[in-house]
Amino acid sequence: MKTLLLGKSGLLGSYFSSRYSPSREELDMCNYEALEEYISKLKPDFVINCTGYTAVDDAEISGADAFKLNAEAVGKLASFCEKNGSILIHFSTDYVFDGEDENGYTEDAVPSPINIYGKSKLDGEKLVEDNMDRYYIIRTSWMFGNPEKDFVGTVLKLAETRDELNIVADQIGSPTFAKDLAAAVKKNFIKRSDLPPFGIYHITNSGACSWYDFASEIFKQCGLEIKLNKVSSNAISRPAMRPKYSILRNTKLEKNLRPWDKALKKYLSRKLPVFSVFN
Numbered sequence: 642m643k644t645l646l647l648g649k650s651g652l653l654g655s656y657f658s659s660r661y662s663p664s665r666e667e668l669d670m671c672n673y674e675a676l677e678e679y680i681s682k683l684k685p686d687f688v689i690n691c692t693g694y695t696a697v698d699d700a701e702i703s704g705a706d707a708f709k710l711n712a713e714a715v716g717k718l719a720s721f722c723e724k725n726g727s728i729l730i731h732f733s734t735d736y737v738f739d740g741e742d743e744n745g746y747t748e749d750a751v752p753s754p755i756n757i758y759g760k761s762k763l764d765g766e767k768l769v770e771d772n773m774d775r776y777y778i779i780r781t782s783w784m785f786g787n788p789e790k791d792f793v794g795t796v797l798k799l800a801e802t803r804d805e806l807n808i809v810a811d812q813i814g815s816p817t818f819a820k821d822l823a824a825a826v827k828k829n830f831i832k833r834s835d836l837p838p839f840g841i842y843h844i845t846n847s848g849a850c851s852w853y854d855f856a857s858e859i860f861k862q863c864g865l866e867i868k869l870n871k872v873s874s875n876a877i878s879r880p881a882m883r884p885k886y887s888i889l890r891n892t893k894l895e896k897n898l899r900p901w902d903k904a905l906k907k908y909l910s911r912k913l914p915v916f917s918v919f920n
């Protein structure tokens with residue numbers, strides 16, 4: 642089976658492997674001629690798209706770049722996949738929802754994004770749906786798995802130079818270990834002989850918490866003492882608004898991923914330089 646992996650250097654992409662995993666320099670998603678040629682020559686069974694414009698605040702300023710990669714290029718990718726018989730696995734986000742529903746969102750809930758990043762990702766979803774039939778759109782949230790890019794690494798680095806940290810306590814979501822997500826995608830979609838119905842899926846680690854709870858758990862598990870202050874989203878001035886409740890409910894896959902705090906424990910047990918203060 643041939644799998645084309647796009648976005649291998651990213652947080653999520655690094656947890657997949659494939660013989661065919663061109664870097665951005667080797668295959669730019671926005672070079673449509675090159676993209677079409679690559680796919681029509683390889684004719685992969687699956688294309689796993691882990692690329693994305695993921696800088697949520699920057700997207701408010703560089704909206705055109707976000708729409709180009711998260712929407713226009715995804716639409717092109719979908720049509721090339723359709724033409725060449727490839728199944729597309731594409732990732733989307735909790736940020737397609739407005740976050741007003743504290744019960745969370747099922748796969749068929751109506752999206753209503755409140756920031757540019759969310760809007761660009763929703764446009765990408767729609768272009769996949771419009772341009773092909775054999776796709777899996779997998780929405781996930783609050784991903785961790787690379788300390789250079791995630792909340793875990795960010796707060797641990799801040800704690801090296803500060804005595805206290807202000808952490809947002811009025812946004813609720815489900816932290817998700819990229820390794821668990823990638824394993825679930827392989828098990829449920831790529832390696833299954835009886836493919837589940839095409840469409841939208843929600844995959845996150847189980848449970849939900851605020852960023853404050855997440856930070857508290859990180860420091861607790863690391864055995865580090867630091868003063869954490871609960872603050873509201875309004876107290877922190879950021880270009881992009883964030884949904885208050887971005888809980889993605891899975892009603893389609895049989896098994897949910899393990900609880901987020903257990904996944905965090907596994908992640909923190911790794912011998913990574915940023916974790917060396919406590920292990």
Ligand SMILES: NC(=O)c1ccc[n+]([C@@H]2O[C@H](COP(=O)([O-])OP(=O)(O)OC[C@H]3O[C@@H](n4cnc5c(N)ncnc54)[C@H](OP(=O)(O)O)[C@@H]3O)[C@@H](O)[C@H]2O)c1
Pocket residue numbers: 647648649650651652653654664665666668669670671690691692693694695710732733734735762780781782783784785790
């Ligand atoms: N991170 C989260 O918390 C989160 C939450 C929900 C959903 N998601 C979704 O999950 C997916 C993966 O996110 P991530 O956090 O792993 O992203 P990431 O770490 O920001 O990685 C993005 C990847 O896209 C590549 N890329 C960027 N522009 C490209 C282009 N023009 N052509 C080819 N490749 C390009 C990057 O390559 P370079 O390294 O060369 O720049 C990198 O490999 C995205 O669809 C994102 O929307 C993420």
